Amino acid sequence: MSLVVKDLSIRVGSQHLVRGVSLSIDRGDVVALLGPSGSGKSLTAASLSGSLPGSAMVRGHLEVDGQATPLGDRTRAGIAAIRQDSLTSLHPLVRIDRQLVPVLLRSGEASTRAGALARAELMLEEVGFAAPTQVLRSFPMELSGGQRQRICIVQALACRASYLIADEPTTALDGVSQQLVLSAFRTAAEAGAGILLITHDVVAASSLCSRAVILDAGSVVDQGSFSHLASRAAHPIARSLTWAAHQTTTQDKHTAA
Ligand SMILES: Nc1ncnc2c1ncn2[C@@H]1O[C@H](COP(=O)(O)OP(=O)(O)OP(=O)(O)O)[C@@H](O)[C@H]1O
Numbered sequence: 470m471s472l473v474v475k476d477l478s479i480r481v482g483s484q485h486l487v488r489g490v491s492l493s494i495d496r497g498d499v500v501a502l503l504g505p506s507g508s509g510k511s512l513t514a515a516s517l518s519g520s521l522p523g524s525a526m527v528r529g530h531l532e533v534d535g536q537a538t539p540l541g542d543r544t545r546a547g548i549a550a551i552r553q554d555s556l557t558s559l560h561p562l563v564r565i566d567r568q569l570v571p572v573l574l575r576s577g578e579a580s581t582r583a584g585a586l587a588r589a590e591l592m593l594e595e596v597g598f599a600a601p602t603q604v605l606r607s608f609p610m611e612l613s614g615g616q617r618q619r620i621c622i623v624q625a626l627a628c629r630a631s632y633l634i635a636d637e638p639t640t641a642l643d644g645v646s647q648q649l650v651l652s653a654f655r656t657a658a659e660a661g662a663g664i665l666l667i668t669h670d671v672v673a674a675s676s677l678c679s680r681a682v683i684l685d686a687g688s689v690v691d692q693g694s695f696s697h698l699a700s701r702a703a704h705p706i707a708r709s710l711t712w713a714a715h716q717t718t719t720q721d722k723h724t725a726a
Pocket of ligand 1: 508509522
């Protein structure tokens, strides 16, 4: 079971911003999408989650668990997304409980409102909220950027989607929250979700992901395991992006030994 995108191409006006990108994510696997700023990671993510801007022209083939799926389809079943900008993802005039409870009921995580509230509290605790009851009663504007980001992460995980597209989910978070979120992703993958993690944090990616796809100027320049990318990568960007992570992982292993 996997999500496969082939020959993805995105244009806005006369600009060809993503060119022939192909990648796959297996259920239960976490794949990193790395690359310099402006290389096309967010556009690629948006095309998979059906949230490309209306001005974008998209071409290519998407298959979800063997089922061909239109790339422009905005109501895509089975794929949840975490976007970079958490303020636009949450309804500003709706309290957090009313943004989480319906998702948990729809996904079958809970069958009653009381059960969904209890589950929401637990999931909020798992991403570092010390007072989840209070958070559930808040409006998004009463929370910090990092808190809103973690609520979007809980909302996406609450969908229990087969695939999760996470665009820089931990950028606004402190170190402890980052670790908790990565641990929640690991748990989701162990439960069978396929995750695409877009990040500039190569060390975090190498600790969580089995392999990475590297984009530069809208094209895939390399992909494979982190040790492959660090040692034999054909493209200098792939080498520089993965070298530090590989060094850290290797040092950690030596320290542990
Ligand atoms: N709606 C849009 N209209 C026109 N150009 C866009 C649009 N969205 C993105 N771009 C351009 O497409 C290119 C890729 O953008 P994208 O946001 O995918 O990069 P990214 O790799 O996610 O960067 P970052 O790491 O900084 O988030 C950039 O040159 C950007 O300016």
